[in-house]
Amino acid sequence: MTALVRRLAADDWATLRSVRLAALADAPLAFNSTHADEAMLAATAWQARLEEQAWFVAFKDERPVGIVSGGRLREHRSEARTLRSMWVDEARRGTGVANDLVDAVASWARDDGATQLMLWAIGRAGRAHAFYQRCGFVPTDEVREVAGRQHELMTCYLLQL
Numbered sequence: 001m002t003a004l005v006r007r008l009a010a011d012d013w014a015t016l017r018s019v020r021l022a023a024l025a026d027a028p029l030a031f032n033s034t035h036a037d038e039a040m041l042a043a044t045a046w047q048a049r050l051e052e053q054a055w056f057v058a059f060k061d062e063r064p065v066g067i068v069s070g071g072r073l074r075e076h077r078s079e080a081r082t083l084r085s086m087w088v089d090e091a092r093r094g095t096g097v098a099n100d101l102v103d104a105v106a107s108w109a110r111d112d113g114a115t116q117l118m119l120w121a122i123g124r125a126g127r128a129h130a131f132y133q134r135c136g137f138v139p140t141d142e143v144r145e146v147a148g149r150q151h152e153l154m155t156c157y158l159l160q161l
Contacts, residue, residue, distance in 0.1 A: 002060075002095050002096035002097055002099075002100055003058035003059060003060045003065060003066065003092070003096075003097045003100050004058070004059045004060075005057070005058045005059075005100045005101060005103075005104045006056065006059065007054060007055065007056050007104070008050055008055040008056070008057060009050070010047065010050050010051065012050065012055075013043055013047045013049075013050055014043075014046075015057060015064065016046050016049060016050060016055055016057075016067075017038075017041075017046045018064070019057055019064045019066075019067045019087075020038060020067060020085070021035060021038060021039055022064075022087075023067055023085070023087035024038060026087070026089070026090060027087060029122065030087070030122060030128070031085065031122075032122070032146055032147055032154075049069075052071065053069040053070060053071040053084070054069060054070040054071070054105070054108050055067065055068075055069045056068050056069070056070070056101060056104040056105065056108075058088070058092075058097045058100055058101055060092060060097070064089075065088065065089040065091075065092040065097055066086075066087060066088040066089060066092065066097045066098065066100075066101050067085060067086075067087050067101070068083060068084070068085060068086045068087070068102070068104070068105055069083075069084045069085045069105075070083055070084070070105040070108050070109055070112075070117075071084060072112075073118065078113075079114060079116055080114055080115070080116040080117065080118050081105075081109035081112060081114040081116070082117070082118050082119060083102065083105045083117055083118070083119040084119070084120075086098070086101060086102075086119075086128075088101070098131060099135070102135050105117065106159070106161060109161060110161050114161060115160065115161050116158055116159065116160055116161060117137075117158070117159040117161055118157065118158050118159075119132065119137065119156070119157050120144075120154040120155070120156055120157075121154060121155050121157060122146055122152065122153075122154050123152075123153070123154075123155070129155070132157050133157075135159065136159050136160075137157035137158065138157060138158055138159070139155055139156070139157055140155075140156045140158055142155075142156035143155055143156070144156075
């Protein structure tokens with residue numbers, strides 16, 4: 001293990017906010033949201049996120065260096081869970097932190113009864129796409145536009161647990 005990965009509890013909303021805003025500032029095009037929009041969210045909105053999804057933060061020397069969430073799909077696919085909002089601090093990329101975060105969500109999903117883990121990755125190529133495929137995620141034929149970004153696409157990936 002390259003980092004300590006911990007699931008955030010209901011009272012960890014300030015940690016969630018801090019790490020999520022760092023992610024949006026560092027990689028604004030990697031997410032389907034903006035720093036400006038999320039910086040204006042009230043504490044209750046961050047608390048609601050912790051109730052709706054399983055959020056995991058990777059720590060190295062007690063400093064947050066990555067984040068990811070796992071959730072249930074809104075669609076009627078009870079066998080699948082989703083991996084969302086993956087980010088690793090630039091200084092820690094390529095060190096295994098991302099693997100630790102994926103492992104945390106995959107373990108949570110299995111414990112929650114899932115047999116599949118799904119994610120949407122913005123773009124059609126690049127480092128993140130290669131990483132997900134090394135983890136065993138397989139691209140599906142599903143592609144959709146990124147909301148608010150004309151002609152930019154997201155690709156769906158699926159991992160059998």
